[in-house]
Each structure stands twice: as C-alpha cells, then as structure tokens.
Amino acid sequence: MNDLDVVGKAPGFKKPELSQAKLEELPRVKVMDEKGGFRDAEITGERPLTIYVDKHEIVTLMTLGGEPELLTLGYLYNQRIIHDLREIRSIQVDWDVDASVVTTWNGIDGLQERLGQRTVTTGCGQGTIYGSILDELENIELSSVRFSQEIFYNLLKRIKDYNEVYKRSGSVHGCALCQEDEVLVFIEDVGRHNAVDAIAGKMLLEGMNGKDKLFYTTGRLTSEMVLKVAQMGIPILISRSGVTQMGLELARKTGVTLISRAGGKHFLVYHGFDTLELDAKPSL
Amino acid sequence: MNDLDVVGKAPGFKKPELSQAKLEELPRVKVMDEKGGFRDAEITGERPLTIYVDKHEIVTLMTLGGEPELLTLGYLYNQRIIHDLREIRSIQVDWDVDASVVTTWNGIDGLQERLGQRTVTTGCGQGTIYGSILDELENIELSSVRFSQEIFYNLLKRIKDYNEVYKRSGSVHGCALCQEDEVLVFIEDVGRHNAVDAIAGKMLLEGMNGKDKLFYTTGRLTSEMVLKVAQMGIPILISRSGVTQMGLELARKTGVTLISRAGGKHFLVYHGFDTLELDAKPSL
Numbered sequence: 215m216n217d218l219d220v221v222g223k224a225p226g227f228k229k230p231e232l233s234q235a236k237l238e239e240l241p242r243v244k245v246m247d248e249k250g251g252f253r254d255a256e257i258t259g260e261r262p263l264t265i266y267v268d269k270h271e272i273v274t275l276m277t278l279g280g281e282p283e284l285l286t287l288g289y290l291y292n293q294r295i296i297h298d299l300r301e302i303r304s305i306q307v308d309w310d311v312d313a314s315v316v317t318t319w320n321g322i323d324g325l326q327e328r329l330g331q332r333t334v335t336t337g338c339g340q341g342t343i344y345g346s347i348l349d350e351l352e353n354i355e356l357s358s359v360r361f362s363q364e365i366f367y368n369l370l371k372r373i374k375d376y377n378e379v380y381k382r383s384g385s386v387h388g389c390a391l392c393q394e395d396e397v398l399v400f401i402e403d404v405g406r407h408n409a410v411d412a413i414a415g416k417m418l419l420e421g422m423n424g425k426d427k428l429f430y431t432t433g434r435l436t437s438e439m440v441l442k443v444a445q446m447g448i449p450i451l452i453s454r455s456g457v458t459q460m461g462l463e464l465a466r467k468t469g470v471t472l473i474s475r476a477g478g479k480h481f482l483v484y485h486g487f488d489t490l491e492l493d494a495k496p497s498l
Numbered sequence: 499m500n501d502l503d504v505v506g507k508a509p510g511f512k513k514p515e516l517s518q519a520k521l522e523e524l525p526r527v528k529v530m531d532e533k534g535g536f537r538d539a540e541i542t543g544e545r546p547l548t549i550y551v552d553k554h555e556i557v558t559l560m561t562l563g564g565e566p567e568l569l570t571l572g573y574l575y576n577q578r579i580i581h582d583l584r585e586i587r588s589i590q591v592d593w594d595v596d597a598s599v600v601t602t603w604n605g606i607d608g609l610q611e612r613l614g615q616r617t618v619t620t621g622c623g624q625g626t627i628y629g630s631i632l633d634e635l636e637n638i639e640l641s642s643v644r645f646s647q648e649i650f651y652n653l654l655k656r657i658k659d660y661n662e663v664y665k666r667s668g669s670v671h672g673c674a675l676c677q678e679d680e681v682l683v684f685i686e687d688v689g690r691h692n693a694v695d696a697i698a699g700k701m702l703l704e705g706m707n708g709k710d711k712l713f714y715t716t717g718r719l720t721s722e723m724v725l726k727v728a729q730m731g732i733p734i735l736i737s738r739s740g741v742t743q744m745g746l747e748l749a750r751k752t753g754v755t756l757i758s759r760a761g762g763k764h765f766l767v768y769h770g771f772d773t774l775e776l777d778a779k780p781s782l
Contacts, residue, residue: 241743246767248647250776255766260720260742276721276744363532404720404742436544436688437560458544458688459525460560482539483530492534 229419230287230299235307237261237279258386260404261309265289267316270325278386278403281412282307285403286314288415292442295322299418351441356449356469357425364494368395370476373430376400389413390430391422391448398427406433410442417446424448435461435472435484444468450489452476457484513703514571514583519591521545521563542670544688545593549573551600554609562670562687565696566591569687570598572699576726579606583702635725640733640753641709648778652679654760657714660684673697674714675706675732682711690717694726701730708732719745719756719768728752734773736760741768 240256247253261279265272265286272295277285283305290296296318303317369392376388376397387406391399391413399416403409409431417424424447431439435453437460443451444464450471457474462484465472471486479496483489524540531537545563549556549570556579561569567589574580580602587601653676660672660681671690675683675697683700687693693715701708708731715723719737721744727735728748734755741758746768749756755770763780767773 243746243768246771248763248765248776249779257746257768258718258740258742260744262744276742404718434542434688456542458542458560460544460546462527462541479532481532484527484541487530492532495533 230302231304231306232283232419233306233308235279235282235309237282237309258404262312263307263314264312265314265316267295267325268318268321275408276404277408279309280403281401281415282314284401284412284415284419285408286316286415287418288411288413289408290316291418292411292414292445295325351444351464351467354444354447354468356444356447358469359426359449359471359489360491361428361450361489362491362493365395366481366490367479367494369397369428369430370478372397373400387431387433389432391417392428392430393426397430398422406431407438407442410439414442414446428452430476434458435465435474437461437464440464440468440470440472444470450486452481514586515588515590516567516703517590517592519563519566519593521566521593542688546596547591547598548596549598549600551579551609552602552605559692560688561692563593564687565685565699566598568685568696568699568703569692570600570699571702572695572697573692574600575702576695576698576729579609635728635748635751638728638731638752640728640731642753643710643733643755643773644775645712645734645773646775646777649679650765650774651763651778653681653712653714654762656681657684671715671717673716675701676712676714677710681714682706690715691722691726694723698726698730712736714760718742719749719758721745721748724748724752724754724756728754734770736765 237259241259242254242256244252245255259278260276262274263277263282264274286305296302301318303319305314305316307314372395373390376390386402386404387409388400388402389406389409390397399413401409401412403412427448428450429443429448430452432454434455435451435457440451440461441464452473454477455474457472462472465485471489472484473481474484475482521543525543526538526540528536529539543562544560546558547561547566548558570589580586585602587603589598589600591598656679657674660674670686670688671693672684672686673690673693674681683697685693685696687696711732712734713727713732714736716738718739719735719741724735724745725748736757738761739758741756746756749769755773756768757765758768759766
C-alpha cells in the first residue's frame with residue numbers, strides 16, 4: 215500500500231461518490247432461556263452483500279452492514295482487483311437488493327481472467343488469498359518501530375470501550391486501526407476479514423499510511439490476518455486471542471510484530487521482542 | 499446426506515484407503531511476557547494442505563492437521579465435488595509436500611467446470627458456499643425431535659472436557675457430533691468450517707446418519723454453519739457463542755433447532771422452542 219498516503223491527497227483528485235448505507239439497528243428476536251422464559255434479544259445482523267464492478271458480479275460477502283462502502287472498497291483493493299482509489303467513480307449500496315454497485319472510470323483490465331484465477335487459491339475461509347498474495351510477500355517492507363509499554367496500556371484501556379456490538383449480541387469480530395494510544399477507526403463485522411477489508415478501504419479513502427499505525431483485532435492471528443496487515447504496511451499487530459503457526463511464520467517473514475493475549479496488563483509477544491519499550495512493567 | 503447411513507454399510511462395499519497423517523504435536527515457540535520474561539509456549543498449528551483430485555489441484559486449506567484425511571473427504575463432499583463415498587479409491591496425505599492426494603475409481607465428471615463455477619459464489623470466508631448450496635435448501639427435510647434438558651446438561655458437562663488444543667494454546671474452533679449425552683466425534687481446527695467438514699467426512703466414512711444427532715460448536719452460528727449442519731441432516735445445533743441474523747433465518751427455513759450461549763446451566767433457544775423438554779429447569 216505504498217501509494218495510500220499519496221493518492222488520497224493528490225491535488226485535483228476527486229474522491230469516489232459513496233452511498234451512506236450503514237445499517238445501524240441490530241435485529242431483535244424472541245428467545246427462550248433455560249427456565250422456559252421468553253424475552254427479546256438482539257442478534258448480530260448478517261446480510262449478504264453482492265459486489266458488482268461495472269455490472270460484473272464479483273462476490274457475495276456476508277456482513278453486519280456497518281460500513282458496506284468501505285468493505286467494498288477494501289475488498290476490491292485487498293483482492294488486487296483495483297490498485298488505486300482513482301479507478302473508482304462511485305460505490306452505491308442498496309440494501310433493498312443487497313447489492314454494492316461499483317462503477318469505475320475506465321473499466322478494469324482483464325477482470326474476467328482475474329476472477330477465474332481466484333478459484334484455486336480460494337480456500338473455504340482459510341486460504342482465501344493464500345496463493346496469489348504470498349507471491350507479493352517479497353515486496354513488503356515494514357518500517358522498524360519502537361513503542362512504549364505505557365502508551366500500549368493506555369491504548370488497551372481505550373479499546374475496551376469499543377466492541378459495542380460484541381457486548382450487545384456477541385458473534386462479531388472487532389478490528390481497530392490505532393496510532394499511539396488513539397483508536398482512529400474501529401469496525402466490527404461477522405467475519406474478521408470483512409473488518410480488515412473495511413479498514414483497508416478507510417485507509418485507502420482517507421490516504422492514510424500504515425507505517426506509524428497499530429492494528430488491533432479481537433480475533434486470532436492467523437496467516438491471512440498477518441498477511442493483510444503486512445500488505446497494509448502496518449508494523450504492529452495486536453490481538454486479544456492467540457497466534458497460529460503460519461501467522462507467526464509470516465510475521466517473521468514480513469517483520470510484523472505480533473502481540474497476543476493482550477488485555478489489562480497482560481500480553482505475550484510472539485515476534486518483534488524489541489518493539490515494545492518495557493517502560494511500564496507491572497510489579498510482581 | 500440421505501445416503502450416509504446406507505453407503506458405508508452396503509454389502510461388498512470397499513472403504514477407501516486412507517493414510518494416517520494426523521499431526522499430534524503442537525509447535526512450541528519462545529514468547530516474551532509483559533515483564534520482559536521469556537518462556538516457551540505452545541502455539542496452534544496451522545499448515546497449508548493442498549487437495550488434489552486425480553492430479554487436479556482443487557484448493558489449499560489452512561489446517562491444524564488433526565484429521566487431514568477426514569477433512570479432505572468432508573470438504574469434497576460438502577462442496578459437492580463427490581456425492582458418494584464409493585467414488586473414492588484412496589486419500590494419501592503427505593506433510594513433506596503439504597498435499598492430500600485423492601484418487602477416484604472412475605474420475606469426476608465435469609470437474610474443471612465445477613471448479614470454475616465456485617469463483618463467484620466464494621466469499622472471502624463468509625459466503626464460501628452461499629450461492630451454490632442455497633439452491634439445495636429446498637431438498638432438506640429434517641426430522642422433528644424432542645430432547646431432554648437433563649440429558650442436554652449432561653452433554654454440556656462432557657463437552658467441557660474436550661477442547662484440548664483450545665485450552666493449551668487457544669486459536670481453534672472445536673466441533674462435536676453428539677448423540678444423547680455422548681460425544682461421538684470431537685474435532686478442532688483453526689477454522690470451524692474445517693472442523694465441520696472433517697466431521698462430515700467422518701460421518702460419510704462411517705455411514706452415520708445425522709437425524710438422531712446433535713452438533714456442538716464453540717463458534718458462532720452463522721448462515722454457513724447452519725447450512726452445513728442442515729445438509730448433514732442434523733436437527734439440533736448448539737453453540738457456546740451467539741447467533742447471527744442469517745443463521746437464524748436459515749434455521750427457520752431448514753428447521754434446525756438453534757441453541758446458543760450454552761454453558762453450565764445456561765442456554766438460549768433461538769429456534770425450535772419445542773425441541774427441548776424442560777424437565778430440569780434450574781431453580782431460581
């Protein structure tokens with residue numbers, strides 16, 4: 215994402231027109247508890263959203279619907295269907311037909327072929343981008359960073375206030391783009407890949423650079439998660455949960471610092487032992 | 499999965515030859531805690547496994563590797579690449595090359611075309627089977643069942659003893675196939691869709707019918723989860739976590755009973771209010 219910080223701020227640049235089709239309300243349904251009592255409960259929204267680019271159907275994502283335009287943008291970017299924000303003329307989401315309609319200025323070269331290519335590398339939720347993106351690893355260069363433990367603890371405190379939908383109905387993953395101890399963007403979705411994609415969309419749209427950012431997720435640090443964050447140029451990845459073997463391997467290859475089990479004063483660093491300046495070690 | 503209970507037990511039927519390439523050991527790595535102390539920690543294995551059918555590359559899945567042969571079998575079945583166990587001659591997993599090599603007796607008709615078809619319906623981990631499988635909903639007929647709350651509580655107690663990898667390193671989803679208060683099969687994997695597929699593979703291999711079974715998962719009850727369980731002919735789906743809107747809609751369409759937030763004496767029924775016989779209501 216080398217051009218993220220340039221494109222959005224280029225003089226004369228015209229931002230794409232985006233609809234504002236955020237779904238806010240959580241659906242409520244009747245549930246029965248273990249005593250046979252009935253009550254209302256909120257459940258996590260999950261709706262299909264089919265992305266069309268210049269009238270070609272690209273994919274159907276299941277989403278909470280909180281940021282459908284950013285999700286569309288980030289998905290197209292992370293799948294390398296678009297390479298530059300300037301290609302996009304507009305994104306119009308219409309929940310009446312569960313569609314996100316993308317119009318480009320000049321069409322996408324070889325769109326059909328690229329859709330065909332994805333087949334083999336797509337792996338039932340795990341290896342979605344495995345084959346194609348792994349080749350790009352060589353080109354990733356992350357800046358080496360130092361980060362204060364004290365500021366890190368402040369950040370963890372602030373993140374705790376987010377996770378709204380999670381607290382209300384569960385069943386979502388939250389992802390946050392952070393700088394120092396501030397949460398710049400927080401997005402929840404039923405799949406964490408959607409949340410990551412939506413944040414990538416936000417970065418692309420706003421011309422944000424990843425190199426001085428941290429990425430937080432409630433979900434596990436799997437291979438795909440690490441790859442996506444590395445692609446976004448973000449050097450530090452934090453999770454409330456654990457790390458998988460391939461996630462760690464890819465962190466070592468790309469240089470992403472991996473901090474897991476982060477909550478309260480606790481955390482475990484899996485890669486990048488020098489990144490945190492331990493200036494606020496808890497007393498025994 | 500109407501033929502599940504027939505095929506595996508048909509006279510003269512020859513089971514496919516399966517390798518025994520279970521990965522048992524969890525990798526250990528060095529981690530640093532918040533006090534700057536280093537120690538060894540287990541992390542969740544996550545390895546790529548590329549499935550080949552008669553020398554055609556089908557997909558690369560990221561897996562814990564606990565049941566690679568069952569995963570291969572269930573994946574091919576749930577993706578409708580095979581329709582019958584009798585098509586399979588052998589499944590040989592070789593971790594030296596991260597490959598699962600499937601040989602069929604007579605080849606798969608139209609394999610290339612079917613691989614192509616998956617492209618559009620594949621949705622970055624969420625909508626993997628959305629498009630193609632939704633059409634099959636019409637054909638699903640689940641048996642209506644009654645189940646005792648007392649036996650249900652016993653089952654929850656037994657399930658607590660599983661989740662081994664989870665307890666040791668986190669980062670996995672566990673799925674169980676149950677009957678009455680017994681856990682027949684328990685499989686963990688880095689993605690819950692893998693765990694479901696592996697259980698489907700086990701059912702196919704052993705000729706098990708879903709109609710008197712319960713399916714438990716640590717993960718959320720999303721649309722895809724409900725669909726897969728309905729396809730397997732299992733009438734009751736239980737989760738430790740929550741339910742999404744599409745998961746509930748599909749449960750209403752297919753008749754799957756949805757019980758979420760199940761743990762200890764607590765649970766919430768989202769669909770199928772009559773399934774549980776409330777013969778063990780906790781006192782106030």
